[in-house]
Amino acid sequence: MRIALFATCLADTMFPAAAKATVQLLERLGHEVVFPEAQTCCGQMHINTGYQKEAVPLVRRYVRTFESCDVVVAPSGSCVGSIRHQHATVARQAGEPGLAARAEAVASRTYELSELLLDVLKIEDVGAYYPHRVTYHPTCHSLRVLRVGDRPLRLLRQVRGLDLVELPAAEQCCGFGGTFSVKNADTSTAMLADKMRHVLDTGADVCTAGDVSCLMHIGGGLSRLRTGVRTVHLAEILASTEAPA
Amino acid sequence: MSTHAPKGVGHLRGDEPFPAAAKVALANPQLRRNLQHATTTIRGKSGRVIAELPDWQELRSAGSALKAYTMANLPRLLEQLEEKVTAAGGVVHWAADATEANRIVTDLVRRTGEQRVIKVKSMATQEIGLNEALEEAGITPVETDLAELIVQLGHDKPSHILVPAIHRNRSEIREIFLREMPGVDPDLTDNPPDLAGAARRYLRETFLSTRVAVSGANFGVAETGTLAVVESEGNGRMCLTLPDTLITVMGIEKVVPAWADLEVFLQLLPRASTGERMNPYTSMWTGVTPGDGPQNFHLVLLDNGRTAVLADEVGRQALHCIRCSACLNVCPVYERTGGHAYGSVYPGPIGAVLSPQLTGVEDNSSLPYASSLCGACFDACPVKIDIPSILVHLRNQAPHPRSEKAAMAAAAYAMDRPRVYERAQKAARIAKLLGKRGRGLPPPLNGWAASRDLPEPPAETFRDWWRGR
Ligand code: SF4
Numbered sequence: 001m002r003i004a005l006f007a008t009c010l011a012d013t014m015f016p017a018a019a020k021a022t023v024q025l026l027e028r029l030g031h032e033v034v035f036p037e038a039q040t041c042c043g044q045m046h047i048n049t050g051y052q053k054e055a056v057p058l059v060r061r062y063v064r065t066f067e068s069c070d071v072v073v074a075p076s077g078s079c080v081g082s083i084r085h086q087h088a089t090v091a092r093q094a095g096e097p098g099l100a101a102r103a104e105a106v107a108s109r110t111y112e113l114s115e116l117l118l119d120v121l122k123i124e125d126v127g128a129y130y131p132h133r134v135t136y137h138p139t140c141h142s143l144r145v146l147r148v149g150d151r152p153l154r155l156l157r158q159v160r161g162l163d164l165v166e167l168p169a170a171e172q173c174c175g176f177g178g179t180f181s182v183k184n185a186d187t188s189t190a191m192l193a194d195k196m197r198h199v200l201d202t203g204a205d206v207c208t209a210g211d212v213s214c215l216m217h218i219g220g221g222l223s224r225l226r227t228g229v230r231t232v233h234l235a236e237i238l239a240s241t242e243a244p245a
Numbered sequence: 246m247s248t249h250a251p252k253g254v255g256h257l258r259g260d261e262p263f264p265a266a267a268k269v270a271l272a273n274p275q276l277r278r279n280l281q282h283a284t285t286t287i288r289g290k291s292g293r294v295i296a297e298l299p300d301w302q303e304l305r306s307a308g309s310a311l312k313a314y315t316m317a318n319l320p321r322l323l324e325q326l327e328e329k330v331t332a333a334g335g336v337v338h339w340a341a342d343a344t345e346a347n348r349i350v351t352d353l354v355r356r357t358g359e360q361r362v363i364k365v366k367s368m369a370t371q372e373i374g375l376n377e378a379l380e381e382a383g384i385t386p387v388e389t390d391l392a393e394l395i396v397q398l399g400h401d402k403p404s405h406i407l408v409p410a411i412h413r414n415r416s417e418i419r420e421i422f423l424r425e426m427p428g429v430d431p432d433l434t435d436n437p438p439d440l441a442g443a444a445r446r447y448l449r450e451t452f453l454s455t456r457v458a459v460s461g462a463n464f465g466v467a468e469t470g471t472l473a474v475v476e477s478e479g480n481g482r483m484c485l486t487l488p489d490t491l492i493t494v495m496g497i498e499k500v501v502p503a504w505a506d507l508e509v510f511l512q513l514l515p516r517a518s519t520g521e522r523m524n525p526y527t528s529m530w531t532g533v534t535p536g537d538g539p540q541n542f543h544l545v546l547l548d549n550g551r552t553a554v555l556a557d558e559v560g561r562q563a564l565h566c567i568r569c570s571a572c573l574n575v576c577p578v579y580e581r582t583g584g585h586a587y588g589s590v591y592p593g594p595i596g597a598v599l600s601p602q603l604t605g606v607e608d609n610s611s612l613p614y615a616s617s618l619c620g621a622c623f624d625a626c627p628v629k630i631d632i633p634s635i636l637v638h639l640r641n642q643a644p645h646p647r648s649e650k651a652a653m654a655a656a657a658y659a660m661d662r663p664r665v666y667e668r669a670q671k672a673a674r675i676a677k678l679l680g681k682r683g684r685g686l687p688p689p690l691n692g693w694a695a696s697r698d699l700p701e702p703p704a705e706t707f708r709d710w711w712r713g714r
């Protein structure tokens with residue numbers, strides 16, 4: 001299958017490993033990946049910070065860039081959530097019903113990585129090998145906006161060598177919330193503290209999730225405390241195949 | 246013309262923005278422990294009894310549909326309610342705002358010649374600051390809900406819709422009782438039954454010697470003119486039955502079309518709020534019954550900004566709220582900051598969307614941002630209010646800081662121009678390197694760097710890698 005990658009601005013700029021892994025994984029599974037270079041950002045930060053008008057061109061750009069593609073994948077539950085649940089509304093409220101209809105059509109073909117693997121490609125065992133103790137944080141937008149459910153866990157359970165440990169209070173927000181993390185830095189930090197405590201309680205050496213944004217937040221905290229626990233995007237684990245040294 | 250809740254009266258506006266107020270609360274470890282313990286307990290209890298109902302989701306949809314119908318037909322339903330209450334011997338008053346409602350209630354109490362009223366726990370009367378208005382008129386209001394009494398005796402503010410003293414633990418409550426409760430046993434322990442016993446003794450005397458009661462209402466049935474109050478303690482029942490005069494202050498959104506609609510709400514409310522299958526006391530009354538209960542009944546219908554909320558297509562859902570407080574109990578922000586940080590009597594997620602709409606968003610402009618948009622509130626809400634979408638909608642109406650506006654405009658400009666965007670990507674990498682992983686960044690980014698490292702900038706962007714492969 002020919003699959004278009006929406007890398008997301010954050011992964012493109014700061015966490016290319018997640019986007020690279022998405023490409024490598026899908027190619028390994030025998031699919032063709034394309035990267036339309038006109039893509040930038042889904043506009044979620046603008047929409048969620050109260051700048052809906054400024055987000056209209058970004059919605060239009062996303063629609064134009066991807067409307068000729070049959071299937072789009074993004075390594076982010078949050079961005080796909082915005083595309084699926086906000087883009088059409090933003091266009092409609094800007095008085096662009098035509099764009100709204102197009103946005104809805106593209107959104108219906110845009111998938112978060114675990115959705116693409118299980119629902120479209122119908123594959124649960126991607127043949128990965130990752131010999132680490134891993135805990136999974138189900139990010140809020142994957143969980144409650146996209147409702148990906150246990151898809152990421154099903155994928156992780158098939159990974160050879162991986163010791164999956166359950167994260168206590170997993171469904172609680174890590175405190176990122178986009179600009180919330182700077183506008184309400186103290187509250188965000190208090191939420192992060194509890195999330196980190198739960199991660200450390202698992203004894204995992206890797207905390208994974210389907211969003212680089214939440215991982216940046218959790219990872220930033222874990223790094224500040226010099227815990228030695230790494231944050232790794234789900235795509236990187238699924239793309240990993242190296243044999244142990 | 247619909248107007249917002251007036252300034253200078255009532256409790257819908259805080260003294261400081263949410264982040265500043267939250268900082269104070271976050272620095273209090275006792276408060277955080279009390280809150281975490283209480284919200285975790287209620288969450289567990291509520292989750293268990295909700296899981297018992299196979300049709301919970303259908304009930305939620307029914308509740309949501311009933312509320313949407315009510316809002317679409319509000320004027321007609323309110324007139325019907327007035328007609329039925331009047332026919333049953335009650336008197337209906339219309340209050341455009343807090344000031345008017347306070348004046349109506351104060352005048353009604355004055356006319357009875359009484360100097361003291363007993364109160365049923367009520368959000369509407371807290372919202373309008375009725376206790377202060379009564380005190381100014383020389384009338385003593387006595388809160389009879391145990392938690393509300395603790396707050397009143399402690400000269401404190403409620404911090405939760407349902408459990409106003411959730412921020413207090415039992416040793417703090419004991420101290421408040423010893424200090425403030427008339428006739429309290431000086432050997433009072435902090436054993437919960439003893440604390441409840443002390444409150445009971447004090448309140449019993451008050452119930453038997455007070456002739457006017459003030460209440461709110463959970464529901465007002467348009468079809469029959471019946472008012473309903475649900476509670477756990479029975480103290481509300483005392484207030485609603487013993488006095489000669491009962492004055493009920495009800496927000497106009499609390500009307501429900503028909504008697505049968507209570508079937509839906511009386512299943513939703515207790516399970517979502519206290520985690521009970523049925524609340525212990527459901528009191529209903531229709532006007533006046535000769536020889537039984539209060540012989541004078543007044544219903545004050547309160548607007549106080551609600552009509553303005555109704556005018557907003559997205560925001561009006563906030564009026565569907567049945568004040569169960571499930572959204573507070575699941576909110577990760579509320580759990581850490583508590584209710585006072587929200588500045589209004591309506592805390593938590595519902596407060597973050599209701600208070601700014603009642604006052605006008607300029608007056609509570611930090612509240613729509615007091616959420617990480619995690620969505621837990623939407624899932625928990627028994628009438629399916631899409632709180633995250635209202636938050637985002639209100640952020641869009643809130644006044645924005647000038648520097649942020651410029652930054653957002655610049656970001657949007659760059660992101661709509663891939664070449665500029667690519668240059669910005671590179672600049673961002675250099676800035677991060679110079680900022681030494683985030684320390685020494687300018688505000689507001691220093692807020693991030695206080696507790697979190699910024700990621701190590703990658704050697705190349707994804708797009709560089711893609712082109713080079
Ligand atoms: S918004 Fe929903 S969950 Fe929150 S108090 Fe109101 S009814 Fe309950």
